[in-house]
Amino acid sequence: MKIKDVSEKFQISPDTLRYYEKIGLIQDVPRDKNGIRDYTEENCHTISFIKCMRAASVSIDGLSRYMELLQQGDATHAARRQILVDERNHLESRMKDMQDALQHLNWKIKMYDEGKF
Known part of the structure; x- marks a missing residue:
C-alpha cells in the first residue's frame, strides 16, 4: 500500500507515518523502483498496534522501548509484557x-x- 492509502486507512497523516518510520516505530518499509514507500501487511499490523497504543496515551518513548525489545526477540518477552501491563494499569x-x-x-x-444550582 502506498503512503496515501495507509494514511487514509488508519487516519494518520503521511507526515506522522514518515516520523514513525524515522524514529524506528515502523521498520523495514519497502520501496518501489521509484523510491516510493510500499507498506506491507506486516507494516500495517504495526501501524494498527501503534495507533491503538497512542489512543491509550502510550508515549512515543514507551512505544519506542517496546519496539526495541520486540526486535531483540523472545528473550525480551517478560519485559515487553511488563510494559503492556504498566500501560494497562495507567x-x-x-x-x-x-x-x-x-x-x-x-x-x-x-x-x-x-x-x-
Missing part, C-alpha cells in the same frame, strides 16, 4: 478518573435541570 487509572468526572458532570447537569 489506562485503567485514567479511565476511573474520567468516569468520576463524568459522574460529577452528570450530577451537576441534574442540579441545573432541577433548578438546584
Whole structure:
C-alpha cells in the first residue's frame, strides 16, 4: 500500500507515518523502483498496534522501548509484557478518573435541570 492509502486507512497523516518510520516505530518499509514507500501487511499490523497504543496515551518513548525489545526477540518477552501491563494499569487509572468526572458532570447537569444550582 502506498503512503496515501495507509494514511487514509488508519487516519494518520503521511507526515506522522514518515516520523514513525524515522524514529524506528515502523521498520523495514519497502520501496518501489521509484523510491516510493510500499507498506506491507506486516507494516500495517504495526501501524494498527501503534495507533491503538497512542489512543491509550502510550508515549512515543514507551512505544519506542517496546519496539526495541520486540526486535531483540523472545528473550525480551517478560519485559515487553511488563510494559503492556504498566500501560494497562495507567489506562485503567485514567479511565476511573474520567468516569468520576463524568459522574460529577452528570450530577451537576441534574442540579441545573432541577433548578438546584
